[in-house]
Amino acid sequence: MMHVRILAAGLLAVMSVACGGGSGTGSTPASGAKSYRLAVIPKGTTHEFWKSIHAGAVKASRELQAQGTQVDVIWKGPIREDDREQQIQVVEGFVSQGVNGIVLAPLDSRALVRPVEEARRAGIPTVIFDSALESTDIVSYVATDNRKGGRLAAEHMGQVLGGKGKVLMLRYQEGSASTEAREAGFLDGLKTFPGITLVSSDQYAGPTRDTAKRAAENLLNRFGNDIQGVFCPNESSAAGMLLALQDLGKAGKLTFIGFDASQVFLDAMARKEMHGFVLQNPFDMGYRAVKTMVEHLAGTKVEAVIDTGVTIITPENMETAESKRLLNPPIAEFLQ
Numbered sequence: 145m146m147h148v149r150i151l152a153a154g155l156l157a158v159m160s161v162a163c164g165g166g167s168g169t170g171s172t173p174a175s176g177a178k179s180y181r182l183a184v185i186p187k188g189t190t191h192e193f194w195k196s197i198h199a200g201a202v203k204a205s206r207e208l209q210a211q212g213t214q215v216d217v218i219w220k221g222p223i224r225e226d227d228r229e230q231q232i233q234v235v236e237g238f239v240s241q242g243v244n245g246i247v248l249a250p251l252d253s254r255a256l257v258r259p260v261e262e263a264r265r266a267g268i269p270t271v272i273f274d275s276a277l278e279s280t281d282i283v284s285y286v287a288t289d290n291r292k293g294g295r296l297a298a299e300h301m302g303q304v305l306g307g308k309g310k311v312l313m314l315r316y317q318e319g320s321a322s323t324e325a326r327e328a329g330f331l332d333g334l335k336t337f338p339g340i341t342l343v344s345s346d347q348y349a350g351p352t353r354d355t356a357k358r359a360a361e362n363l364l365n366r367f368g369n370d371i372q373g374v375f376c377p378n379e380s381s382a383a384g385m386l387l388a389l390q391d392l393g394k395a396g397k398l399t400f401i402g403f404d405a406s407q408v409f410l411d412a413m414a415r416k417e418m419h420g421f422v423l424q425n426p427f428d429m430g431y432r433a434v435k436t437m438v439e440h441l442a443g444t445k446v447e448a449v450i451d452t453g454v455t456i457i458t459p460e461n462m463e464t465a466e467s468k469r470l471l472n473p474p475i476a477e478f479l480q
Contacts, residue, residue: 179214180441182434183238184247187275187320188225188351191379192406193426197274199478200430201247206478208438215438218243225380226317226351228255235259239266245283245437249274252319269440273433274426275322283440286433286450290322293422293454294329294377297401300420300456301333301340301373304399308339309372311399314360314385315348316378326377326403326422343367349381356384364392372399379404382421386412405457405471413459420458427473428452 184201186194198219205215218238222230231251236259238246246263248270250256257279260270264281273286301311313330316323327345334340347363349356356376374389376382382402386409389395395417402409402421412418429452436446461467 178212178442179216180244180438181216181218181241182245182247182437183218183220183235183241183243184430184434185231185234185238185249186219186221187231187249187251188227189221189223190225190352191404193379193404193424194221195479196426196473196475197249197430199473199475200427200432201434202430202478203427203474204431204434204438208435213438213442215434217434221249222251224351225251225320228252228319232256232259235263239263239268243268245441246270247433247437248272248277250277250321251275253278253321253324254319269437271433271437271440273429275320276325277321284436284446284448284450286429286436286452287322288424288429288454289451290325290454291329291332293403293424294326294331295333296329296454296456297326297375297403297420297422298330298333298337300458301375301399301401302337304419305337305340305373307337309399310341310343310367310370311373311375312344312363312367312371313342313375313377314356314363314381315345316376316381317348317350323377323403330375330377340373343371349376349384351380353380353383353387356381357387358384360385360388361392364388364394368392368394368398374398374400375402377403379406383408386418389417410462410471413457413462416459420456423455423457423467423470425452425454425470427475 201217205217208215220234228251253276256277260279261281263270269283271283315327347359349359376385399419401419405423409418409421432450440446457467
C-alpha cells in the first residue's frame with residue numbers, strides 16, 4: 145500500500161461544519177457555501193500507505209474549502225487488515241450518523257457489498273478506492289491498475305534474472321481484490337519468460353508483517369536453496385519476506401521484488417537486498433477519491449474508473465526527480 149496507517153476518527157475542517165443528512169445533498173450555511181461530511185475508511189491503520197492516503201484526502205478538503213465548499217473528512221478504519229467485521233461496523237456506524245458520503249477501501253471485495261448497498265438505500269453514496277468491490281452500486285472506483293503493477297514486477301524479475309530461473313510468489317490474503325489483481329498480473333507477466341519456472345504461488349502472508357515473516361520462513365526453508373527470485377504483492381508481505389531473508393542469511397542472494405514503498409525498502413535496495421518495488425500513488429488516490437465524491441454530491445458526472453498510475457522503482461531509477469516526487473509525498477504538510 146506508502147504506509148503507517150493511523151487510527152484517527154474524526155477530523156479536519158478548518159471551520160465547524162454542519163452535519164448534513166444522509167440525502168447526499170449537504171447543508172448550505174448562511175453564506176451559501178455547500179457543506180459535506182465524508183467518512184474516509186481505509187483497510188487498516190498501521191501502514192505508511194494509508195498515512196499518505198489520509199494526507200491526500202486532507203489536501204482535497206483544504207482545496208475545496210478554499211474554493212468555498214466545506215468538507216469535513218472523518219478518518220476511521222480497522223486496526224488490522226483482516227478484520228472484515230470491524231470495517232463493516234465502521235461503515236454501518238457512519239450510515240447511522242448520516243454522513244453525506246463514504247469513501248471506502250474495502251477489506252474484502254464481497255463482504256463489504258451489503259453495507260455499501262445499504263448505505264446507498266439510505267441515500268449515502270460510496271466512492272471505492274484502492275481495492276475493488278463486487279458491486280455496481282457505487283459512484284466511482286479510484287485506484288491503481290493493479291494488474292499492470294503485477295506485470296511490471298514480472299517484467300523486472302525477468303530482466304534481472306536474464307529470463308531464466310525459479311521464482312516463488314507469496315500472496316497477501318484471500319478476498320483482497322487489489323492484491324489478487326497484482327498476483328494475477330505477475331503470473332501473466334511471467335508467461336513472457338518461458339525460461340522462468342514458478343515453484344510456489346499458493347501460500348498467503350496474512351495481514352501483518354509478523355504473519356508474513358512466518359509464512360516466508362516456511363517457504364524459504366522449503367524452496368530457498370532452489371529459487372532465484374521472490375515476489376510479494378504489498379508492503380506487509382514484502383516487509384515480512386525481507387525480515388525472513390535477512391534472518392536466514394539469504395538477503396541479497398535472491399532477486400527480491402515487492403510492492404509499495406517504505407524507507408525500509410529503499411534502505412534494502414541501497415544494500416542490494418532488494419531489486420525493486422512497484423510504486424502506487426496513494427497521496428493522489430486519497431486526493432482524487434475525496435474530490436470525486438464531492439463532485440458527485442454537487443451533481444457533476446464523474447468517471448466510473450479513475451486510474452491513479454503505477455510505476456516500478458529500481459536501484460537504477462530511485463534517484464530520478466520523478467521517483468523522488470512519488471516517494472516523498474507532502475504528508476507532514478497535511479497531517480499534524
